[in-house]
Amino acid sequence: MMGTFIAELYKVLTRPRSYIGIASIVALVVLIDTSFYFTGKQYIDLLFQNFDPVFRMSGQVVNGNLICFIILQTLIIQLPLLVALVTGDLISGEAAMGTLRYALATPVSRSRFIITKWATALSYVLCILLVLGVFAYLLSLVVFGPGDLLVLNADGLVVIRQDQLPWRFAAAFVYAFISLSAVASLSLMFSAFASNSIGPIVLTMVVIIVFTVISSFETGFFDPVMPFLFTNHMHLWRRLFSDPVPMGEILRSGAILVAHIAAFLGITLWHFNRKDIIE
């Protein structure tokens, strides 16, 4: 199992496409850091202008923690696309290249093949998040320095002390990993059904967009399905920056995401084990 996993990882890491996501993240983080370095003060003034008569903010408001939080909020929307770009191609790309038949004409069982692909997809997600974490968190801290985090959310303005931040960011990255693993598992499932590279990537994005649009409707019509739309649970990492942290809600959403991952993987295994490889 380890041998096939290493070979899969090697295939992903030697493929130019895999670096589109990583390069985009690095470029965007550098751009955001640069823009905040020059115009961060104006941005914060604009953001908090309504509080001006009530609060007086002192200290280093534009700090590494705030920039990291803003980067996370900005990029977390784009990350599913960057993940699907690689994971949606893992099986269908092999079918399109004609290498799938050679990969399966071996003693490796189809279940093991899928599990290996899935583990590779999750490793890529981890890799993307590590790059994001290192660049967004560490680079921002180096450039802007540490400080307390001011978060404006549904509960109002929350100030989180600096010593409370490392575990919250770490937990946010773990939660983001689970969220993106759901996206990776979904695109891998589509990939098992398809024989071209583009279809599963586009379909994954369509599902995320449609679910997100449905989530934004406040008519009540979609309320019964809302808890089952995995996209509704993907943004819960933000709640880790509330005070107090609603752990029950976060864990429940995390469990729903894990259930989705299991369901997507189960469907992939079920279908692929019955599929005739005729490409």
Add this chain to the structure above:
Amino acid sequence: MSSQEPVISIKGLRKAYGTQVALAGLDLNVGRGEIFGLLGPNGAGKTTLIRILIGLIRPDQGTVTCFGETGTGVLKHQLSRIGCIVEEPRFYPYLSGTDNLWVASKSQTAHIGKQRINEMIDLVGLAGRGHQRVGTYSQGMRQRLGIARALLHDPEVVILDEPTNGLDPSGIVELRKLIIQMRDTMGKTVILSSHILSEVEQMADGMALLNKGLCVSQGRVSELLNAEQLSVSLSTDDDEAGMKVLRNLGLSPTLSDSISFDADRKSLPSIVRSVTEAGVGIYRLEHRRRLEEFFMRMTER
């Protein structure tokens, strides 16, 4: 050389894609240690059969007995004893030839080291090119790399689907030698699916002709090509007189460099006797059942 013990035995194999029947109850035996030619027109079921033999397709009915074990298809663990080229060899174009073989080696149960990979690269004549990306390879080089991959894990059975595609004439000759070497030196069973009938005629010990999902003829190549109707070529000292005698016997001879006609195997001695009794000297007689003729006749049925 070959023994008659079947290494693969197929019984009543059926496979349909919707309403389209690809295999309609196929029976087939492949002897151990032989080169076995698999022939048939497009849509005869050759590719479906090969894909069943390497576990890509599950048959609807029938059994496959492989290395003494019987299942509805080839069992997964048996694939460590089978190597293949299916339709055409495909690789990861962004990896080198050597890296492609390394990736393939990781799917095998046995440990395959760098030395073995380099040996295979050398064997197929890609020495010095293994480090180049496969995307830069010609079709012939990919074909050679495909052979290397098929042999990498030292399988007992090698399935080659159109293996000479894309090879230049010298490459074809080298590959033929390699296929014969696989049988004679390495002791492998080679299943050779090819549209080039002369290739099968030259190399194969046994063969099966598939048509419309059934095996319409199977046996030793030498026996199949010399049984029943023969294609006779006759060189005489008086071709005109020879032609006349043959016409009188109810045959339809044609004359080019020599007299050619089709005749029943059993009647050939009396035909020769009639020609010589008419005072026509025969200084060369060849009779063969040519594979092209055999192929056409069997698939037109």
